[in-house]
Amino acid sequence: MRSPSLARLNYRAVSGLTRTARFQPQGFLSSRCVSTAALRSSGVAPAYQSILKQWEQRRNASATASAVLEAAAASPDTLSQAAIIDNLDPVEAARLDKVRNIGIAAHIDSGKTTVTERVLFYTGRIKAIHDVRGRDGVGAKMDSMDLEREKGITIQSAATFCDWVKKDKQGVDQKYHVNLIDTPGHIDFTIEVERALRVLDGAVMILCAVSGVQSQTITVDRQMRRYNVPRLSFVNKMDRMGANPFKAIEQINTKLKMPAAAVQVPIGAEDEFEGVVDLITMKAIYNVGESGEELKITEVPEKVKQVAEERRAMLIETVADVDDQMAEMFLDEVEPTEDQLRAAIRRATIGLKFTPVFMGSALANKSVQPMLDGVVDFLPNPSEVENLALDQKRNEASVKLVPYNSLPFVGLAFKLEESNFGQLTYIRVYQGTLRKGSNVFNARNSKKVKIPRIVRMHSNEMEEVSEIGAGEICAVFGVECASGDTFTDGQLGYSMSSMFVPEPVISLSIKPKQAKDAANFSKAMARFQREDPTFRVTYDNESEQTIISGMGELHLDIYVERMKREYRVECETGQPQVAYRETIGEHIKFDHLLKKQTGGAGDYARVMGFMEPTGVLEENNFEQQIVGGSISEKYLFACEKGFNLSCEKGPLIGHKILGTRMVINDGATHMTDSSEMAFKNATQQAFRKAFIDSQPSVLEPLMKTVVTAPSEFQGDVIALLNKRGATINDTETGVDEFTIYADCSLNGMFGFSSNLRAATQGKGEYTMEFSHYEKAPPHVQKDLIAKHLKAQAERNKK
Numbered sequence: 166m167r168s169p170s171l172a173r174l175n176y177r178a179v180s181g182l183t184r185t186a187r188f189q190p191q192g193f194l195s196s197r198c199v200s201t202a203a204l205r206s207s208g209v210a211p212a213y214q215s216i217l218k219q220w221e222q223r224r225n226a227s228a229t230a231s232a233v234l235e236a237a238a239a240s241p242d243t244l245s246q247a248a249i250i251d252n253l254d255p256v257e258a259a260r261l262d263k264v265r266n267i268g269i270a271a272h273i274d275s276g277k278t279t280v281t282e283r284v285l286f287y288t289g290r291i292k293a294i295h296d297v298r299g300r301d302g303v304g305a306k307m308d309s310m311d312l313e314r315e316k317g318i319t320i321q322s323a324a325t326f327c328d329w330v331k332k333d334k335q336g337v338d339q340k341y342h343v344n345l346i347d348t349p350g351h352i353d354f355t356i357e358v359e360r361a362l363r364v365l366d367g368a369v370m371i372l373c374a375v376s377g378v379q380s381q382t383i384t385v386d387r388q389m390r391r392y393n394v395p396r397l398s399f400v401n402k403m404d405r406m407g408a409n410p411f412k413a414i415e416q417i418n419t420k421l422k423m424p425a426a427a428v429q430v431p432i433g434a435e436d437e438f439e440g441v442v443d444l445i446t447m448k449a450i451y452n453v454g455e456s457g458e459e460l461k462i463t464e465v466p467e468k469v470k471q472v473a474e475e476r477r478a479m480l481i482e483t484v485a486d487v488d489d490q491m492a493e494m495f496l497d498e499v500e501p502t503e504d505q506l507r508a509a510i511r512r513a514t515i516g517l518k519f520t521p522v523f524m525g526s527a528l529a530n531k532s533v534q535p536m537l538d539g540v541v542d543f544l545p546n547p548s549e550v551e552n553l554a555l556d557q558k559r560n561e562a563s564v565k566l567v568p569y570n571s572l573p574f575v576g577l578a579f580k581l582e583e584s585n586f587g588q589l590t591y592i593r594v595y596q597g598t599l600r601k602g603s604n605v606f607n608a609r610n611s612k613k614v615k616i617p618r619i620v621r622m623h624s625n626e627m628e629e630v631s632e633i634g635a636g637e638i639c640a641v642f643g644v645e646c647a648s649g650d651t652f653t654d655g656q657l658g659y660s661m662s663s664m665f666v667p668e669p670v671i672s673l674s675i676k677p678k679q680a681k682d683a684a685n686f687s688k689a690m691a692r693f694q695r696e697d698p699t700f701r702v703t704y705d706n707e708s709e710q711t712i713i714s715g716m717g718e719l720h721l722d723i724y725v726e727r728m729k730r731e732y733r734v735e736c737e738t739g740q741p742q743v744a745y746r747e748t749i750g751e752h753i754k755f756d757h758l759l760k761k762q763t764g765g766a767g768d769y770a771r772v773m774g775f776m777e778p779t780g781v782l783e784e785n786n787f788e789q790q791i792v793g794g795s796i797s798e799k800y801l802f803a804c805e806k807g808f809n810l811s812c813e814k815g816p817l818i819g820h821k822i823l824g825t826r827m828v829i830n831d832g833a834t835h836m837t838d839s840s841e842m843a844f845k846n847a848t849q850q851a852f853r854k855a856f857i858d859s860q861p862s863v864l865e866p867l868m869k870t871v872v873t874a875p876s877e878f879q880g881d882v883i884a885l886l887n888k889r890g891a892t893i894n895d896t897e898t899g900v901d902e903f904t905i906y907a908d909c910s911l912n913g914m915f916g917f918s919s920n921l922r923a924a925t926q927g928k929g930e931y932t933m934e935f936s937h938y939e940k941a942p943p944h945v946q947k948d949l950i951a952k953h954l955k956a957q958a959e960r961n962k963k
């Protein structure tokens with residue numbers, strides 16, 4: 166017997182639980198044959214009738230599912246999707262098995278774009294490799310914006326597709342269609358990662374072999390969890406000095422709390438990194454050819470035999486911890502076959518319980534192809550991922566979507582982009598087929614739109630197609646919609662949940678330097694706003710300024726720069742401002758009467774009730790508890806409008822209100838003098854007065870900040886953070902660098918990047934991400950209020 170291990174203990178705990186896969190089609194129901202006449206009289210929607218007939222033909226009319234009919238009888242208007250899922254169609258299953266939709270996400274500079282460039286080259290999508298900031302001056306394919314190439318950072322996610330050919334067990338080539346999205350690493354462009362992960366089925370998480378899990382890896386991990394995206398990990402930069410893939414694996418286990426194990430071990434390291442040993446086949450893999458385009462497979466070299474055997478045992482044990490079939494074999498001391506091990510890794514990965522770790526060096530063209538094999542082997546195809554929609558017609562949440570071409574169409578617009586040919590809308594097709602020239606319906610406003618052109622995106626180039634099947638990603642032209650809209654064929658009333666959009670934390674005033682540029686300025690603003698839900702534009706009536714808000718200084722800088730380059734509008738900007746909030750202090754009653762008699766019809770409205778904190782610093786809340794009709798419905802609507810307007814601009818410093826509840830429970834109306842306007846104004850006045858009397862506070866955004874720098878600068882960096890009022894939560898000391906985790910107010914962090922650069926000879930780096938709102942220190946609140954009053958007084962003087 167093997168010694169007691171975590172695998173065994175865990176097995177006891179989990180045995181009897183359901184299998185790991187997120188969604189396993191249950192195969193065909195071999196039920197009785199159903200005639201076409203029976204189908205017609207059953208009330209099955211016509212679209213489904215034809216599908217059932219097709220299935221019947223494919224299966225020699227032997228087994229149309231009785232479950233489908235039962236479901237149809239229960240709800241004759243639309244057929245239960247679940248009934249279809251249980252009857253996986255063999256032709257569709259074979260098609261879907263060859264599709265993968267994946268994203269590449271990681272910390273800044275881990276090599277996402279460099280890896281993607283190799284993937285495109287090895288799959289034959291591009292003819293030559295160009296590096297990020299490479300000497301040839303061309304730049305990587307996926308960084309297509311000039312600004313991206315200049316700065317060497319990815320700003321927008323870019324979509325592409327390629328075909329990867331992998332040999333099956335019989336040695337026959339099998340072609341897999343891979344849709345791929347390369348996402349930016351910088352936190353300021355995090356919406357790009359959110360929307361990519363929302364629509365992808367799997368992801369490759371890239372880590373640097375020297376730095377391992379970094380701050381942004383933690384953010385990406387959180388985003389992958391939010392959308393239940395299975396991932397494989399790729400430890401890149403194995404050629405760098407200090408490369409250690411096992412440290413990175415350890416950190417995935419401990420810092421991300423995601424069970425991980427190597428499926429490869431390196432042969433040599435740093436500048437002697439030669440290739441890898443595949444721990445499933447126990448064969449060595451080397452890249453040969455000028456750009457590593459060919460693979461040479463040999464026996465495992467003697468020098469890595471021992472480590473390969475140890476790591477293979479660890480792989481089996483880690484998988485056994487999370488997969489009960491593997492646990493059973495492990496306990497019975499049965500050595501898994503290649504297929505068994507691969508299947509267990511696949512189950513555990515798709516079940517979000519494990520991440521297999523690959524390794525290589527994209528820059529040195531080493532070991533990227535085995536990672537692509539891993540994408541095919543371990544990441545799910547579209548039919549293995551559960552995608553749910555809300556059925557608005559039947560008010561049923563959680564309807565499963567089925568990625569069959571023949572079903573009614575459902576797709577999600579996840580990204581908009583302005584192009585030379587008009588608005589380009591990226592759509593993930595979840596069900597059915599999207600055809601050129603067809604009409605689709607926007608679930609948000611029931612508007613019918615025609616699809617004039619469909620393209621597959623290859624970074625900034627496109628390939629025109631006439632239709633796109635279920636489970637695929639494409640882009641369409643000429644479709645007016647917002648990011649996150651669901652489209653259907655009109656038969657189904659389905660709507661899908663959109664992605665998480667973080668609130669902007671920083672803003673600045675902006676105006677074109679020359680008045681003649683006003684038209685282009687407005688055009689650019691409208692476009693940027695449509696494309697990026699984290700970029701907001703507002704007009705402040707009081708200061709008569711246009712204010713742009715976003716996720717950070719870099720985010721806003723990039724838009725100002727794009728305005729100059731793409732629209733030839735030079736802008737003047739004000740100092741960046743923090744997006745403060747205001748919140749109520751304590752429970753407070755109000756009884757406010759608005760009464761004006763100025764000849765003719767007067768104004769009359771009385772509102773009574775109370776205001777209080779909602780308890781959480783989130784949405785504001787308005788409620789009416791009128792009994793006896795002292796205020797009519799119509800006027801209560803006006804009260805709610807007044808409340809919402811009040812929340813837009815707080816009485817303290819003119820910033821938005823958070824966490825405030827208003828309840829109106831009584832009031833009075835005048836026969837002739839009351840109006841909607843009077844009730845709206847009365848509510849706003851009551852709000853203002855009660856809010857000020859409640860001992861309110863100004864809130865400021867607190868940022869989770871992570872700073873990494875070489876060890877010799879630790880003292881200087883701590884001093885720098887202390888000076889800015891940061892609370893240091895944790896410090897990790899590595900071999901030659903340290904990482905500090907701190908909470909800082911955004912206000913205290915302006916200009917931090919240049920200070921950090923100066924204090925660390927340019928070697929320090931940091932990331933900052935919004936965490937939550939907290940009361941600003943009293944002196945900051947006092948200053949802000951005084952400043953606001955002064956600005957108001959000056960405006961009044963004018």
Ligand SMILES: Nc1nc2c(ncn2[C@@H]2O[C@H](COP(=O)(O)OP(=O)(O)OP(=O)(O)O)[C@@H](O)[C@H]2O)c(=O)[nH]1
Binds near residue numbers: 272296402405527
């Ligand atoms: N030594 C070494 N350097 C690499 C490797 N892969 C990428 N790099 C370098 O790392 C830098 C960043 O690479 P990118 O591919 O732009 O990284 P990224 O993750 O796409 O960057 P962002 O999208 O801006 O976050 C570039 O200078 C690359 O040449 C590698 O395997 N080894």
